[in-house]
Amino acid sequence: MTDYSDLAVAGQAVDDPATDAAALAAITASQPSLWPQVAAHPNCYPDLLEYLNANGDEDTKQAVARRRVPAPPSAIELPVPQPAPVASAAKDLAAIKTYLSEVVEAEVAIRTLTGAANKMAQFMSTLGHAKQIPGPEKSSKSSETAREVASYGGIVAAILAVVIGVIRGVDYNRAHHNGLFTSVFGGILQMVLIMLGVMIVAVIVAYVIGSIRAQSIDADNQRIFAERVREDQERVMTELHRSSQVEQFRSNVTRRASETQHALNSMYAVGVLYPDYRNFAAATSILQYLQSGRCSKLTGAHGAYNLYEAERRSDKIISQLDVVLDDLEQIKRNQELLYDAIQEISDKISRLTEVVQMTLDYSIATAENSEIIAYSTAVNAQNTRLLTGLSVFQMLSDRLGPDGD
Numbered sequence: 201m202t203d204y205s206d207l208a209v210a211g212q213a214v215d216d217p218a219t220d221a222a223a224l225a226a227i228t229a230s231q232p233s234l235w236p237q238v239a240a241h242p243n244c245y246p247d248l249l250e251y252l253n254a255n256g257d258e259d260t261k262q263a264v265a266r267r268r269v270p271a272p273p274s275a276i277e278l279p280v281p282q283p284a285p286v287a288s289a290a291k292d293l294a295a296i297k298t299y300l301s302e303v304v305e306a307e308v309a310i311r312t313l314t315g316a317a318n319k320m321a322q323f324m325s326t327l328g329h330a331k332q333i334p335g336p337e338k339s340s341k342s343s344e345t346a347r348e349v350a351s352y353g354g355i356v357a358a359i360l361a362v363v364i365g366v367i368r369g370v371d372y373n374r375a376h377h378n379g380l381f382t383s384v385f386g387g388i389l390q391m392v393l394i395m396l397g398v399m400i401v402a403v404i405v406a407y408v409i410g411s412i413r414a415q416s417i418d419a420d421n422q423r424i425f426a427e428r429v430r431e432d433q434e435r436v437m438t439e440l441h442r443s444s445q446v447e448q449f450r451s452n453v454t455r456r457a458s459e460t461q462h463a464l465n466s467m468y469a470v471g472v473l474y475p476d477y478r479n480f481a482a483a484t485s486i487l488q489y490l491q492s493g494r495c496s497k498l499t500g501a502h503g504a505y506n507l508y509e510a511e512r513r514s515d516k517i518i519s520q521l522d523v524v525l526d527d528l529e530q531i532k533r534n535q536e537l538l539y540d541a542i543q544e545i546s547d548k549i550s551r552l553t554e555v556v557q558m559t560l561d562y563s564i565a566t567a568e569n570s571e572i573i574a575y576s577t578a579v580n581a582q583n584t585r586l587l588t589g590l591s592v593f594q595m596l597s598d599r600l601g602p603d604g605d
Contacts, residue, residue: 204226205230207231210230210234211231211234217243221248221291222292224244225592226295232588235252239267240266240267251595255588292599296490296498299472300487300490302585303464303468304480307464310464311480311545313454313457315545316549316556317454320446320553324447327442329436333432336418337421452576453576459579460579470590470594471597472596473486474498477508480541481518484537486498486508489504489507490504494507517535552571552572556572
């Protein structure tokens with residue numbers, strides 16, 4: 201089926217006098233700028249002229265008015281041109297495909313926008329929270345230094361006391377002819393007392409040195425702690441500032457989702473699809489049947505509705521979207537169009553969420569934000585196209601009648 205969303209393609213078609221009425225209806229739904237040319241086309245049928253006159257701009261109304269001016273009288277009776285038939289099966293099939301394609305696009309956009317908005321909300325909930333930074337540790341260097349000096353000093357003092365005491369005792373014994381044991385013991389005792397004094401002085405000195413070292417280390421720890429607190433406060437302020445912009449994007453995306461849901465509800469309300477099939481899984485499956493040629497109409501024994509119900513009951517296809525998301529491999533085999541749509545939704549949600557997270561980097565915020573704006577603008581244009589074409593699809597529904605044929 202020709203894609204008339206391309207302005208050049210639509211322009212060539214509307215300039216072709218052989219373009220049929222169904223194509224003109226599709227062009228009307230896709231290209232409002234070409235309405236004056238559509239009104240002037242020889243195959244523009246009365247209902248479409250009425251729609252263009254009611255909804256078009258001044259140029260369009262003038263084009264419609266020119267179509268309604270009676271031809272000047274002629275001596276020769278000319279045949280009255282008859283409008284091309286618009287209710288043929290082939291034309292209606294093309295119109296139904298266009299309708300379903302628009303519906304599926306809207307379903308994809310709603311799920312993309314809703315999913316992205318939820319991801320943005322989750323991301324915002326992680327912003328602007330201060331971290332729990334442990335306080336500075338108190339140094340124990342003073343006591344450690346005192347213990348080290350006392351331990352090593354005690355060992356050295358004991359050895360020196362024994363050695364020097366033995367030497368002094370031997371000398372004393374030679375000089376006074378006392379007992380060797382008594383002389384040695386006395387010398388050792390004297391040196392022990394001397395060494396104890398030395399050790400006390402050493403411990404005091406070590407404590408003072410250790411305290412100075414501990415104060416220096418505590419000051420460094422306090423400085424590092426203060427620097428970490430300052431950096432975290434700056435991070436919190438930055439995230440709070442940027443989160444306001446993220447909230448604007450989330451609000452815009454949520455609004456677009458609501459607008460798209462309204463447009464989709466309006467599309468469903470025209471009555472082309474039965475109510476039971478006005479959902480994402482059913483619409484994509486029916487469109488796939490029609491595009492693949494497995495069906496050529498909606499109703500009847502060989503219609504898309506009947507085929508959908510048969511495959512659903514036999515579990516060949518999945519109709520519940522929550523089950524679909526848990527079994528993508530099955531729909532990849534039997535519901536390829538739905539699989540592609542879900543993959544598109546997932547990719548777009550991931551990309552939009554990634555873009556939002558990138559907004560925390562000032563250097564790339566502007567470029568990345570434009571991607572969100574571009575997508576939102578595209579969805580807005582899609583919604584406008586849907587609402588503009590409602591009258592055309594309502595005429596399609598009227599032609600199909602209550603049985604959909």
